[in-house]
Amino acid sequence: MVRKSKGYRTRSRKKLTKPIRKCGLSPLSRLLHTYEIGDKVLIKIDPSVHKGMPHPRFHGKIGTIMGFRGRALVVQVKDFNKLKTLIIRKEHAYPWGAKNG
Numbered sequence: 001m002v003r004k005s006k007g008y009r010t011r012s013r014k015k016l017t018k019p020i021r022k023c024g025l026s027p028l029s030r031l032l033h034t035y036e037i038g039d040k041v042l043i044k045i046d047p048s049v050h051k052g053m054p055h056p057r058f059h060g061k062i063g064t065i066m067g068f069r070g071r072a073l074v075v076q077v078k079d080f081n082k083l084k085t086l087i088i089r090k091e092h093a094y095p096w097g098a099k100n101g
Contacts, residue, residue, distance in 0.1 A: 016047040016056065024048060031090050039065045041075060041093040043086070052089025062096055 026046050035041070045059045052072050063077035063086065073093055075086045 016045055018047055026091055033095060035065050035073060037065055037067060040097040041065060042096045043088065043092060044094055046091045049089065049091040052092065054086050054088045054092060058086060
């Protein structure tokens with residue numbers, strides 16, 4: 001008999017759920033937003049899109065866009081005292097900073 005996996009993704013499913021009235025895909029305005037290198041973004045995981053999803057430890061962190069890779073953003077985030085580079089899709093990033101409020 002094979003035991004159920006106990007990896008980190010199986011334990012993090014409850015955290016990444018939406019309220020029932022907000023289920024479904026995100027609004028298109030988030031995908032159509034144009035980012036520039038140096039912009040600040042808030043990493044907020046959208047559970048309806050599995051592609052380009054960052055690790056749950058980075059949920060709620062603020063990072064700086066360092067570049068682009070296809071449809072994804074290359075974001076640099078401070079994780080404790082180290083700088084980490086993440087490749088995330090636009091669905092998981094929200095604009096942050098002075099010009100966006």
